[in-house]
Amino acid sequence: MATLARISRRILPRTFSIPLPGRAFSAEAAALPPPPPPPIIKESADRVKWDYRGQRKLIPLGQWAPKIAVDAYVAPNVVLAGQVVVYDGASVWNGAVLRGDLNKISVGFCSNVQERCVVHAAWSSPTGLPAETLIERFVTVGAYSLLRSCTIEPECIIGQHSILMEGSLVETHSILEAGSVVPPGRRIPSGELWAGNPAKFVRTLTHEETLEIPKLAVAINDLSKSYYSEFLPYSTVYLEVEKMKSSLGISI
Amino acid sequence: MQSSQKQGIPGARTRAEAGILIKERKENRQGGVEKKKKKKKKKRKKMGTLGRAIYTVGFWVRETGQALDRLGSRLQGHYRFQEQLSRHRTLMNVFDKVPMVDREAFVAPSASIIGDVHVGRSSSIWYGCVLRGDVNSISIGIGTNIQDNSLVHVAKSNLSGKVLPTLIGDNVTVGHSAVLHGCTVEDETFVGMGATLLDGVVLEKHAMVAAGALVRQNTRIPSGEVWGGNPAKFLRKLTDDEIAFISQSAINYSNLAQAHAAENAKDLDGVEFEKVLRKKFAKQDEEYDSMLGVVRDTPPELTLPDDIKSPKAV
Numbered sequence: 367m368a369t370l371a372r373i374s375r376r377i378l379p380r381t382f383s384i385p386l387p388g389r390a391f392s393a394e395a396a397a398l399p400p401p402p403p404p405p406i407i408k409e410s411a412d413r414v415k416w417d418y419r420g421q422r423k424l425i426p427l428g429q430w431a432p433k434i435a436v437d438a439y440v441a442p443n444v445v446l447a448g449q450v451v452v453y454d455g456a457s458v459w460n461g462a463v464l465r466g467d468l469n470k471i472s473v474g475f476c477s478n479v480q481e482r483c484v485v486h487a488a489w490s491s492p493t494g495l496p497a498e499t500l501i502e503r504f505v506t507v508g509a510y511s512l513l514r515s516c517t518i519e520p521e522c523i524i525g526q527h528s529i530l531m532e533g534s535l536v537e538t539h540s541i542l543e544a545g546s547v548v549p550p551g552r553r554i555p556s557g558e559l560w561a562g563n564p565a566k567f568v569r570t571l572t573h574e575e576t577l578e579i580p581k582l583a584v585a586i587n588d589l590s591k592s593y594y595s596e597f598l599p600y601s602t603v604y605l606e607v608e609k610m611k612s613s614l615g616i617s618i
Numbered sequence: 619m620q621s622s623q624k625q626g627i628p629g630a631r632t633r634a635e636a637g638i639l640i641k642e643r644k645e646n647r648q649g650g651v652e653k654k655k656k657k658k659k660k661k662r663k664k665m666g667t668l669g670r671a672i673y674t675v676g677f678w679v680r681e682t683g684q685a686l687d688r689l690g691s692r693l694q695g696h697y698r699f700q701e702q703l704s705r706h707r708t709l710m711n712v713f714d715k716v717p718m719v720d721r722e723a724f725v726a727p728s729a730s731i732i733g734d735v736h737v738g739r740s741s742s743i744w745y746g747c748v749l750r751g752d753v754n755s756i757s758i759g760i761g762t763n764i765q766d767n768s769l770v771h772v773a774k775s776n777l778s779g780k781v782l783p784t785l786i787g788d789n790v791t792v793g794h795s796a797v798l799h800g801c802t803v804e805d806e807t808f809v810g811m812g813a814t815l816l817d818g819v820v821l822e823k824h825a826m827v828a829a830g831a832l833v834r835q836n837t838r839i840p841s842g843e844v845w846g847g848n849p850a851k852f853l854r855k856l857t858d859d860e861i862a863f864i865s866q867s868a869i870n871y872s873n874l875a876q877a878h879a880a881e882n883a884k885d886l887d888g889v890e891f892e893k894v895l896r897k898k899f900a901k902q903d904e905e906y907d908s909m910l911g912v913v914r915d916t917p918p919e920l921t922l923p924d925d926i927k928s929p930k931a932v
Contacts, residue, residue: 413709413719420704421728421745425881428922431896445728445745447878463745463766467874484766484794512794512811529812529830547830563830563848596699602687603701
């Protein structure tokens with residue numbers, strides 16, 4: 367039925383559209399535009415539906431290869447692509463995607479990028495400054511945050527589910543509450559608490575709160591060490607493959 | 619002592635020892651000559667024995683290592699972890715609903731495309747996306763990009779009772795971590811990162827949803843407007859520059875997707891070869907080379923295509 371309609375639409379000139387039988391009498395026929403023909407998809411025989419290797423963690427692009435410090439914890443679901451540098455003591459948690467394909471991304475000392483964050487860098491920043499994403503030391507980036515070409519100065523906390531757009535600058539010792547959206551080019555001044563969509567000033571931080579910020583980063587660093595110790599340096603999947611082969615009687 | 623001095627052979631105390639030593643040394647010298655001959659004639663064979671010795675030692679070390687791994691696993695006992703092959707399925711069908719992805723589309727391996735999903739030519743589905751066409755269909759046009767960690771889903775039942783397929787048109791840019799649930803997105807639109815589009819939302823051509831917006835059910839966003847906030851409200855109209863930028867960004871992204879597709883499709887040999895090339899290349903210093911008057915090209919495997927490095931600005 368649908369193919370017939372498609373063929374008829376193509377063969378007949380536009381001005382001479384014959385309404386499809388069954389729709390001519392419906393009230394909706396005149397109101398609704400005809401649905402667009404589905405895109406012609408040429409499938410590839412090579413497309414794999416399932417790759418036993420899964421997704422690679424480090425994806426080099428051209429000359430740039432992601433670098434992870436020796437004692438940084440990067441979860442196995444994470445994708446680091448392009449120019450990404452994860453410095454000592456930092457941790458990148460499950461499901462995060464750090465795409466340094468257009469510009470550089472660096473996660474500083476003892477910082478953490480929590481679960482499911484997406485850190486990206488645009489080609490150019492509206493401020494005109496280099497559009498790299500720079501996360502400095504002792505920064506906690508909460509879960510589900512989206513960071514794009516922003517600079518986060520030392521010792522900050524970015525709340526969960528927050529969105530930092532191109533060119534934004536979060537100055538040192540500031541806290542962004544959960545769910546805040548920082549518009550492009552916005553600067554969050556030092557020592558303040560901002561919240562909301564778009565982010566607005568709430569109050570200044572007391573000195574005690576300012577001291578807590580690096581402590582949070584260090585606490586997450588400690589936690590990441592216990593995760594780090596769970597993983598062997600190299601995968602031992604080959605043992606399972608051997609077992610599977612022997613159980614299925616496959617000899618390769 | 620006397621005999622050794624007589625013989626003139628150092629290190630021998632008795633005549634018998636001297637005799638033995640002379641024999642050995644004669645043999646050595648002869649053997650040395652023979653060995654030298656052998657060396658000249660069959661150099662590989664002599665290196666072969668040494669090479670084979672090292673190979674065997676390496677083999678012993680690996681055997682020991684594997685045995686130690688087994689010992690360690692036994693010590694860990696109940697809590698030890700046995701790695702499994704990745705069971706993540708990039709393209710998964712739900713019984714008869716099979717995803718159809720075009721040849722030239724880039725689908726990241728960590729994305730999940732499930733059920734009745736059509737992905738058009740030169741579109742890209744980035745890392746960590748989930749496109750769940752399980753209860754209804756999802757159709758993605760040509761040149762569209764669905765960026766990292768996004769979710770495109772269809773609703774089976776919603777408050778108004780309608781069941782809507784999700785239709786995403788051509789050259790659409792869907793930002794990171796967007797959530798599109800049963801909505802219709804027309805051609806050349808821009809969905810900002812972190813936006814949530816709920817059921818029945820229609821995003822008309824050249825419209826834009828700002829980052830972090832929450833567009834409530836059945837909202838119709840007219841052409842050429844920017845909507846944002848929670849709940850989404852009209853913010854301003856798009857300038858012509860910005861509209862042109864949207865289509866340019868879609869093109870830029872599909873070029874970028876090709877680079878990622880090439881990289882993700884590499885097998886182990888390709889990856890290892892590139893690692894070696896990269897190491898070698900890292901040691902090169904252009905300034906030093908130019909001072910010496912040497913011209914070296916970067917190996918072609920390490921160069922990214924130009925359309926990614928300097929995208930056309932609008």
